[in-house]
Amino acid sequence: MSVSAWEVVIGLEIHTQLATKSKIFSGASTAYGAEANTQACLVDLGYPGVLPVLNVEVIRMATLFGLAVNATIAPRSVFARKNYFYPDLPKGYQISQYELPIVEHGELFITDAEGKEKRIRITRAHLEEDAGKSIHEGLDGSSGIDLNRAGTPLLEIVSEPDLSSAKEAIAFMKKIHTIVRYLGISDGNMQEGSFRCDANVSVRPPGQEELGTRAELKNLNSFRFIEKAINFEVERQIELIEDGGKVAQETRLYDSDKNETRAMRSKEEANDYRYFPDPDLLPIEISAEFIAATRATLPELPDAKQQRFETDYELKSADAGILTASRATADYFEAVVAASDAKTQLAANWVIGELSAALNRDGLEIDNSKVAADALAGLLNRIHDNTISGKIAKQVFEAMWAGEGSADEIIAAQGLRQITDSAAIEAVVDKVIDANPGQAAEYRAGKDKLIGFFVGQVMKETQGQANPGQVNQILKDKLSK
Amino acid sequence: MSLDKDQVQHIATLARLKLSAEECAESVEKLSRIVEFVAQLSQVDTRGVLPMAHPLETAQRLRADAVIEVNERDRYQENAAEVSDGLYLVPKVLD
Numbered sequence: 001m002s003v004s005a006w007e008v009v010i011g012l013e014i015h016t017q018l019a020t021k022s023k024i025f026s027g028a029s030t031a032y033g034a035e036a037n038t039q040a041c042l043v044d045l046g047y048p049g050v051l052p053v054l055n056v057e058v059i060r061m062a063t064l065f066g067l068a069v070n071a072t073i074a075p076r077s078v079f080a081r082k083n084y085f086y087p088d089l090p091k092g093y094q095i096s097q098y099e100l101p102i103v104e105h106g107e108l109f110i111t112d113a114e115g116k117e118k119r120i121r122i123t124r125a126h127l128e129e130d131a132g133k134s135i136h137e138g139l140d141g142s143s144g145i146d147l148n149r150a151g152t153p154l155l156e157i158v159s160e161p162d163l164s165s166a167k168e169a170i171a172f173m174k175k176i177h178t179i180v181r182y183l184g185i186s187d188g189n190m191q192e193g194s195f196r197c198d199a200n201v202s203v204r205p206p207g208q209e210e211l212g213t214r215a216e217l218k219n220l221n222s223f224r225f226i227e228k229a230i231n232f233e234v235e236r237q238i239e240l241i242e243d244g245g246k247v248a249q250e251t252r253l254y255d256s257d258k259n260e261t262r263a264m265r266s267k268e269e270a271n272d273y274r275y276f277p278d279p280d281l282l283p284i285e286i287s288a289e290f291i292a293a294t295r296a297t298l299p300e301l302p303d304a305k306q307q308r309f310e311t312d313y314e315l316k317s318a319d320a321g322i323l324t325a326s327r328a329t330a331d332y333f334e335a336v337v338a339a340s341d342a343k344t345q346l347a348a349n350w351v352i353g354e355l356s357a358a359l360n361r362d363g364l365e366i367d368n369s370k371v372a373a374d375a376l377a378g379l380l381n382r383i384h385d386n387t388i389s390g391k392i393a394k395q396v397f398e399a400m401w402a403g404e405g406s407a408d409e410i411i412a413a414q415g416l417r418q419i420t421d422s423a424a425i426e427a428v429v430d431k432v433i434d435a436n437p438g439q440a441a442e443y444r445a446g447k448d449k450l451i452g453f454f455v456g457q458v459m460k461e462t463q464g465q466a467n468p469g470q471v472n473q474i475l476k477d478k479l480s481k
Numbered sequence: 482m483s484l485d486k487d488q489v490q491h492i493a494t495l496a497r498l499k500l501s502a503e504e505c506a507e508s509v510e511k512l513s514r515i516v517e518f519v520a521q522l523s524q525v526d527t528r529g530v531l532p533m534a535h536p537l538e539t540a541q542r543l544r545a546d547a548v549i550e551v552n553e554r555d556r557y558q559e560n561a562a563e564v565s566d567g568l569y570l571v572p573k574v575l576d
Contacts, residue, residue, distance in 0.1 A: 020546050021546050021547065021548055022546050022547055022548045022549070022550075026550065027544070027547060027548055027549035027550045028548065028550040029548045029550070035567055036566065036567035036568050037554045037557075037558070037567050037568065037569070038552040038554050038567070039550075039552070040554070040557075041550040041553070042557070045557060053543075053544045054541050054542075054543050055543070055544060055545075055546050056543035056544065056545060056546060057545075057546035059543065078534040083495075084495075085495075085497055086574070087569075087571040099532075100534070134574060135568060136573065136574075139565065139570065139573075141572075141573055142563070142565075142570040142571065142572065142573055143570070143571050143572070143573050143574050144565060144566070144568030144569065144570055144571075145568055145569040145570075145571060146567075146568055147569070272491070272495060277534045277535065281541055282534075282535050282537060282540055282541040282542075283534045283535060283540055283541060284541050285540035
């Protein structure tokens with residue numbers, strides 16, 4: 001089997017939970033984690049006689065997303081009923097959009113394997129309600145239904161089959177993930193299911209116009225699983241075809257424990273949703289004024305921000321990418337830069353390095369960092385004016401993280417001020433050379449690498465407080481005599 | 482007949498209905514008559530006519546994004562056949 005003899009074609013359907021306070025068609029709360037069925041009202045439960053009333057906020061959020069991906073916002077769109085039976089869908093249909101979705105014809109740019117920019121078309125994004133949750137474990141022959149999630153607003157974002165590898169699919173999904181969080185329309189929490197994805201995967205011989213038969217992979221709720229599931233499915237299809245078989249158009253579920261996909265039989269027969277316009281809901285009309293007003297609230301988007309970081313702060317592209325991956329990180333970085341005299345690349349290194357490591361270690365988001373942006377700026381200022389070395393700064397940072405005070409307070413309290421007095425450094429250097437006559441002789445005989453050993457010894461003697469540049473210079477002078 | 486037996490069985494399956502052979506034959510006839518009646522519409526020239534999503538010529542009213550519902554679980558669950566720990570219980574469903 002050779003993967004290169006086949007072209008991979010992937011389209012994604014991304015379900016993003018919109019971060020509204022109440023549900024799309026009812027006034028019940030959407031807060032995550034409540035006790036079962038305490039946030040399911042009569043509308044969510046599908047009681048007879050109730051009517052859905054549309055939440056204005058979902059219209060604003062969908063419009064904002066459409067504008068962010070350069071899409072058309074439909075002046076008139078329609079809700080439709082998608083009919084199927086499942087216990088977590090009490091009405092027997094899901095209110096969705098079919099023929100006339102709110103957002104159409106968008107685009108997004110990703111970086112492909114050769115580092116080139118690639119345009120991915122966004123077919124549409126439509127509004128719909130989420131279903132409830134079924135619990136199958138520990139209920140002894142029954143399934144339990146929790147309808148708290150029923151009626152939570154979703155924006156389903158559908159791409160054209162423009163993606164040609166699992167890596168591109170991940171890049172696209174990550175970009176959407178970043179954008180929805182930048183826009184503040186979704187928390188993007190994958191563990192809580194706020195951001196999940198189905199992938200339509202097929203293969204075809206290179207150059208063939210017609211698409212191969214696709215399989216739809218369901219239930220992909222982490223970036224890692226999506227990549228594994230797609231790669232597994234691509235290999236499965238290629239093997240199948242090369243062995244003379246045919247790919248069936250079917251829905252397949254990814255099993256992360258076994259790292260395989262398998263057909264979902266129950267979905268096959270039911271895959272006939274008999275959509276029709278929902279008579280309970282009138283068409284949605286969106287005025288040009290509303291679109292203009294929404295456009296005025298668009299924040300700077302990730303690509304533009306990354307570009308600006310590269311230009312204005314003279315950062316490496318990769319670093320600018322990391323810093324703009326979330327709006328909170330970008331804001332933090334800019335606050336550090338604003339409050340510090342240090343070079344912007346130094347600020348970038350610290351946010352990406354020490355700060356991120358500490359946040360990861362404690363499982364914190366940057367909004368809850370134990371070292372605030374202005375406090376980090378204070379530390380960088382002391383590196384910048386040579387009060388402390390970068391190495392000592394790490395020690396100071398740990399103390400700041402532990403709540404021992406500001407950089408200046410810690411430097412004063414622990415006596416960490418860098419030794420820049422040449423006479424003092426010379427005295428230590430003399431002492432170290434005298435104590436290691438063998439190494440000194442070897443160095444003078446041409447073993448240059450030993451300079452590192454001497455620097456290390458001097459630093460040890462001064463508890464790391466000697467200015468490294470001066471130490472180097474004085475050592476070289478003295479050893480060459 | 483505009484519908485055949487297999488199509489009617491398929492519709493019945495989607496609707497979770499079990500039809501006997503007689504019921505199915507009867508449904509084929511009745512449903513076909515409905516479909517044929519409605520099919521007359523396809524003879525109308527609809528060029529230039531916008532599809533109608535709703536007979537009311539007005540747009541959807543919107544509500545503010547506010548939580549106005551309170552927890553009434555106990556009252557609602559009085560109507561349920563079976564509940565446990567706040568969950569509605571149904572016969573086991575598995576894919």
